[in-house]
Amino acid sequence: MHSNVDTLFENLWENYVDITPSAYKIHELLADSENDSHIVNDHVAFRTFNLPKTSLDKLAAHFLALGYEEKGDYDFAAKKLDAKHFEHPDETKPKVFISELRVQEMSEPVQKIIHKLVDQMDGAAVEKEDFLYSGAHWSLTKDEYETLLEESEYAAWLAAWGFRANHFTVSVNFLNKTQELADVNTMLKDAGFTLNTSGGEIKGGEEVFLAQSATMADHGYVQFESESKLIPSCFYEFAQRYKMPDGKYYQGFVAASADKIFESTNSK
Ligand code: OOG
Ligand code: NI
Numbered sequence: 001m002h003s004n005v006d007t008l009f010e011n012l013w014e015n016y017v018d019i020t021p022s023a024y025k026i027h028e029l030l031a032d033s034e035n036d037s038h039i040v041n042d043h044v045a046f047r048t049f050n051l052p053k054t055s056l057d058k059l060a061a062h063f064l065a066l067g068y069e070e071k072g073d074y075d076f077a078a079k080k081l082d083a084k085h086f087e088h089p090d091e092t093k094p095k096v097f098i099s100e101l102r103v104q105e106m107s108e109p110v111q112k113i114i115h116k117l118v119d120q121m122d123g124a125a126v127e128k129e130d131f132l133y134s135g136a137h138w139s140l141t142k143d144e145y146e147t148l149l150e151e152s153e154y155a156a157w158l159a160a161w162g163f164r165a166n167h168f169t170v171s172v173n174f175l176n177k178t179q180e181l182a183d184v185n186t187m188l189k190d191a192g193f194t195l196n197t198s199g200g201e202i203k204g205g206e207e208v209f210l211a212q213s214a215t216m217a218d219h220g221y222v223q224f225e226s227e228s229k230l231i232p233s234c235f236y237e238f239a240q241r242y243k244m245p246d247g248k249y250y251q252g253f254v255a256a257s258a259d260k261i262f263e264s265t266n267s268k
Contacts, residue, residue, distance in 0.1 A: 001065045002129055005093050008066065012044060012165045015133035019161070019220040019233040022193065023168065026215070026236050029191050030184065032176035040174035042239040043085070043095035045166045046132065047158045049103050051118050056084060056100040058126045059163075063088075063096050074255045079154060079262060080105045085253050094169075097253060099262075101155055110151050113144045117159055136162030142224040145231075157265045160222045160231055167214065167264070169237040173249070181211045181240040188215065188238075196235070199260035209242040209250030212257050214264040235264040 002008040017023045031037040048054045060070070068086040075082055076099070083099035103114050121137035128134070140159050149156035157166075172181050185201055194216045195201050203212045220233035241249045 001062055001127070005066050005088065005090075008062070008132070009041070009044070009094060011130070012133050013168065015135075016165045016168060016234055019164075020218050020236065022215060022218050023234075023236050025191075026170070026188070026193070029187060030170060030175055030177060040092075040171040041094040042169040042171040042237075042241070043097055044168055045097040045099070045237075046163070047154060047166050048098065048100045048163070049114055049118060049155075049158065050082070050100040051103055051114070053118055053121055053123050053126060054100075054163075056082065056098050059098050059132065060084065060086060060096075061127075062132055068093075068096060072252045074099075074253060074258060076255065076259055076262070079259065080152070081154065081262075083253075083258070087251055095251065097258075099154075101152065101158070106155065107151060110148060110155060113148060114155065114159070116144075131163060133164050134162065135164060136160070138162075139225050140222075142227060142229060145222075145224060145229075153266055154262065157232065161233065165234070167235050167237050169239050172238055172240040179240070181213055181238055184238050185213050196260065196264040198263040198266075199257070203257035203260050204254045206242045208254045208257070209244055210252070210254050210257065211240040211242075212254075212261060213238045214261050217265045232265045232267055237261060237264075 046059055048059055063086050068088050071085050071087050073084045080102045081099045086096040117138040148159050172184055173179055196214045196216055205211045214237040215235045217232035217235040219230045221228045221230055244250050
């Protein structure tokens with residue numbers, strides 16, 4: 001387990017930008033370098049399989065040990081995922097969104113592949129300090145990847161990239177250049193970035209107290225057993241939060257929007 005929230009996020013960031021070069025360029029684009037080049041991170045998201053060695057709760061333990069608290073849970077019926085989000089009492093710390101695939105709801109061939117992968121993993125690995133950015137603990141063939149991809153893009157992504165931050169999220173509320181998500185989207189498109197348009201460029205809005213957008217994932221080479229292949233890696237998300245009737249900013253997630261954000265790692 002990590003002893004410090006900030007160093008954990010620094011390590012997660014290094015591991016993430018390694019396969020997400022767009023994130024650097026987007027920082028340059030959105031940060032106001034004349035004043036403060038710091039970008040506030042709304043949340044980081046993780047993906048996992050709901051098997052005993054890799055369950056959501058095992059990943060969450062890393063954050064609970066650092067003082068995070070469980071706040072909300074979400075169900076994605078079509079994608080066969082459960083998710084929870086976590087918040088730190090210090091509101092300046094990023095929120096955490098962790099989802100897990102309900103492996104038992106996959107087809108027999110897909111379940112077999114996932115079990116084959118997780119069986120290769122040391123059961124104690126999930127408790128190691130660096131687990132959340134440790135990547136894949138198994139070897140995968142290109143055929144297996146493609147079988148997973150046909151049924152669950154999520155399963156294929158996780159099998160290929162393993163444990164790492166799936167995305168970081170710019171808090172639009174704390175930008176200097178603009179605090180409007182629509183303006184951020186325009187800046188991104190003008191600079192040549194491709195946005196996820198599933199469910200519209202902006203998912204949610206003021207009526208659900210959270211508006212979100214995301215780039216389509218960068219691509220990176222993954223080493224399969226006998227060859228390497230360029231596949232979608234990680235994306236960058238942008239979140240604008242609104243005040244609720246009680247005057248406080250909404251801190252949760254919106255399942256209908258999240259359902260579309262998952263698709264930022266689709267190939268098309
Ligand atoms: C998580 C997608 C959901 C959000 O902010 O609603 C999400 C993922 O793609 O793993 O991050
Ligand atoms: Ni997100």
